[in-house]
Amino acid sequence: MNKIKLIIQREYLTRIRKRSFIVMTILGPLLMAGLMIVPVWLSLKDVDLQIIQVIDETYAFHKEFKDSPTVIYNYSDEGIVQAKADFFKYNYTSILYIPRNAYSSPSAIRLFHKKQPSQRTLNKINNTISEVMERDRIKLKFDINRDELKALKPEINVLSISLDENGEEEESSSVLNMILGFAGAILIYFFIFLYGVQVMRGVIEEKTNRIVEIIISSVKPFQLMFGKIAGIALVGLTQFLLWVVLTSLIIVGAQRVMSDSMKHKMTEQQRMEEFMPEAEIQNEAQDNNIMQDLNENLSMINFPLLLLSFIFYFMGGYLLYGALFAAIGSAVDSEADTQQFMFPITIPLILSFVMAQSVISNPDGTLAFWFSIIPLTSPIIMMVRIPFGIQISELLLSMGLLVASFIFVTWLAGRIYRTGILMYGKKSSYRELWKWLFYNN
Template identity: 45%
Template sequence: MNKILIIIQREYFTRVKKKSFIIMTLLSPVIFAAMMIVPAWLTSQEDTKEKVIAIDDTTGNYATALKSTQYIKYQTLTDKQGSQDKQKLAKQFDALLVIREDLLEKKPNVHLYSDGQITMDVIENIKSNLNGHLRQLKLESYNIEGLDSKIKEINQLRVSINTIRLDEDGSEKQSSAEFAIFIGMASAFLIYMIMILYATQVMRGVIEEKTSRIVEVMISSVKPFQLMMGKIIGIGMVALTQFFLWIILTVGVVTTVQSTFLTTVNKVEVSETNNDHKATSATSSKAQNVEASINKIIKIIKDANLPLILGMFIFYFIGGYLIYSALFAAIGSAIDNETETQQFVMPVLLPLILSIYVAMAVFRNPHGDIAFWFSMIPLTSPVVMMSRIPYDVDTWELILSMTILTASFILFTWFAARVYRTGILMYGKKVSYKEIWKWFVQAGK
């Protein structure tokens, strides 16, 4: 046991002291945040370049329905201008909108010509204006009394659904389907990436020691099983250390952003009391709306069963990592260099890759047969079960899945240790699946 602890210590401290480990530990929370924030920020950016859209409406019924915005301007063409060549008009303006038929009588198709590719903002603006105008015209054709007031009343109807989870003691907790999808998918992807990253590190470490012949010296002092387990556990502890540091740093980032935002809101409110301007009032209203949204998200997170999610994440990561790292250690012991790994690595990774696709389907039916069985199979359960846990999986399913995973780890480790014992000292031989099976059988004799 002391020898295994020495190997664990060596593997752990060798890796946590590396600059790459320190840099990735500090940068990853920022990268994760950027992956969520930057796309949302980019999609919220409005195209501020002014565009002039020429309208050639021979019916005379729809040009007035197209309302100009700050950056999209509509200009109705005269009959003389409309008779000009379309290509010339498309170059003169940013785009040319042509309407030749009554859109209520014919299939509502219009044509938009442009010299270059037009943006989606322009297309959506045109569609929104024309669709609204057509609805208005159709409703007016029914001769409904008090139409305008009824339309305003209809447009004000908005359904907002607050999802509330009732616990066994009758207490109510705020829940969110979007949050369940996010936390399930984030957990599944994170456990998938960490398992691949650190399990393959075990394989590379074994190959490196084997090719440098250091393993021959180490085997003279420790048993092959001790060497393999020391390496697996040591690298696993590195992964857990990095994961916990990510949690601490992420909580720190969230707390900092929240406190900074609240300070900004307070400043806006103070400014509003000193300067009673519409712009300031609008800014304050927006800030308060965002603050309310942030507080709602924080309440949902607090009401979620985070201890269970975190505990299960750690368990399924450890179980899945131990299984895959044992298999990768066996692969590393069987080959002499990384160029030979492909034929052995891909079959091992296929169940893990499949589990990601199953996890993405789980959100539609988290308690279906596919979700259930793949959360029981030990090679896929770490990813699939983590995507199911936010949907309140039955306790017996969790216990059964955890039991199967634990038993499978023992079985896979036993298999890998027998292969590792023979393969670690084999050099210069082309290895096949048949040869690996022979090592496994002979190790028991």
């Protein structure tokens, strides 16, 4: 036991002292924080203002297009020919031309632009035109005005509630669940790959520089293998925790810095809102509602369960694959020879990563069930499913199978390992690996 501790200690210390570990530990949070901060920062910066000249020959769209902080509509009585001719004299970015026959042939409506407007602006224009036309057509046929029509249209937002056997109800937000599930799955996927390959490299290193024979004259091969896997697991956990801490520090710091410019922006926005039509403010209010919903949903998710199972599958998945990677490392002489053995191991990993997307859309389906039970895919797939709520019996079955197969695979890998590490200069085949399992050492 003492010897395993020594091995774990060495594996851990030599790795976290490496320059690449330190660089990755600092660079990782910078990249992650960057991914979160840069979009916010960009949106705070002044965005190109678009001014759209509206030439409406039907006179039906007057004041229908709503200005926004980035898009301003300017209604004009000019003829289209003149407007096109004058286009470059003025600072309009586009001309929206609605011809007289727009109601009978909407495809004649055109937007001429100097610079491609954003898809969002285009969608807004399309929606507004289609709304107005729809409304006018309804009015023509049924003689109902805008407010009456609006009163008829109910606000619908179906609340999805999961109901368990005990009759307990729980609200859930599928968007948030999707994000959480997918984030967990991605993290586990990368962790298994990054650190599994490190285990393999470590074994190959010991084998090629021949220190392994010195070490296994002092410890059992299994102790060496297990110490290595455990040591590297701790390296992974350390890096993960440092990432979480550093990333949140950077984000908090950045928020402080940006809050000033945020305030500045807010006052600007308030000024804008004074001119904003009522409907727009309602829209904003709805946006705020979504944020509130999100917050409520956050409090609904069972975080302790999520976190505990994340750590469990994080470690379980890594240990299972780590043992397999160690066995591969022991069977080859250089990393170039690992291909044939890597293939069958990466298949279930990549498969579960791909499957994660269809599991998200149907988290309680047959596919989701089986892939979250089978140990080689369960660490990733189960993490996708947990935020959506899962039966404890299923979770326990999956965890139990993972532990059992981890023990079995480690035992199996240990048998390959102890023979493999002493076979120098020999290209191993599957047939040989199979025989090694039955050697009597």
